[in-house]
Amino acid sequence: MNEAIGLARLYQRHSRRETFRLLGAGAAMLGLAPRSALAQSDETVLTEALVLRDPDIPVAGNPDGDITIVEYFDYQCPYCHKIAPELRQVVQDDGKVRLVLKDWPVLGEVSVIAARMALASKYQNKFIQAHDALISASSKLTEPRIRELLAGAGIDVDRLNRDLATNAKAIDAIIARNRDQATAFGFRGTPSFIVGKFRVPGMLTMAQFNQAIADARKAAADKQ
Numbered sequence: 001m002n003e004a005i006g007l008a009r010l011y012q013r014h015s016r017r018e019t020f021r022l023l024g025a026g027a028a029m030l031g032l033a034p035r036s037a038l039a040q041s042d043e044t045v046l047t048e049a050l051v052l053r054d055p056d057i058p059v060a061g062n063p064d065g066d067i068t069i070v071e072y073f074d075y076q077c078p079y080c081h082k083i084a085p086e087l088r089q090v091v092q093d094d095g096k097v098r099l100v101l102k103d104w105p106v107l108g109e110v111s112v113i114a115a116r117m118a119l120a121s122k123y124q125n126k127f128i129q130a131h132d133a134l135i136s137a138s139s140k141l142t143e144p145r146i147r148e149l150l151a152g153a154g155i156d157v158d159r160l161n162r163d164l165a166t167n168a169k170a171i172d173a174i175i176a177r178n179r180d181q182a183t184a185f186g187f188r189g190t191p192s193f194i195v196g197k198f199r200v201p202g203m204l205t206m207a208q209f210n211q212a213i214a215d216a217r218k219a220a221a222d223k224q
Contacts (some may be wrong), residue, residue, distance in 0.1 A: 061099035
């Protein structure tokens with residue numbers, strides 16, 4: 001678990017070619033490489049523990065699930081908004097998927113504000129509620145609108161402001177870590193996903209998510 005996921009070892013599993021054609025999103029298997037094969041920066045941000053089980057990010061779905069989906073997203077990304085209900089349905093229907101939502105604000109200052117406020121909500125144990133409120137918003141996000149949405153989701157905005165100030169360094173560290181991971185994986189925009197140990201840069205349909213989950217389970221079983 002302490003080994004790092006090596007970018008140099010990303011490869012197409014040609015025996016699974018039909019699956020990747022179905023995914024149509026450049027899926028690649030993440031191979032575990034020894035530390036000596038990695039740059040120090042990759043060693044720091046691409047450990048399996050931090051990618052799949054970052055202790056600073058609350059987990060949606062089934063915390064004890066056998067497969068983890070990691071989404072790198074931006075609250076202003078229209079594709080992230082579009083895919084959110086389908087991803088939620090896939091996770092709910094499967095019942096054995098851990099969903100890790102990683103803020104990667106790439107679309108400007110408002111995206112950063114939204115990410116920081118959502119992460120500050122975790123100190124009230126309401127990160128998932130904050131995420132759902134922001135990712136489901138149909139109107140343009142502004143700082144006042146973000147506060148309005150969070151208040152509507154049952155979040156104490158006064159406490160959020162205090163938590164945001166008190167935990168600013170920790171929150172900014174999470175966002176920086178997410179950014180460094182996404183960059184190291186070669187992702188070019190949001191949404192981007194890790195499904196099990198497969199890298200999937202781009203959107204998937206519900207059927208493709210289900211196929212990716214099944215493929216990740218098979219890959220895990222093959223290693224046992």
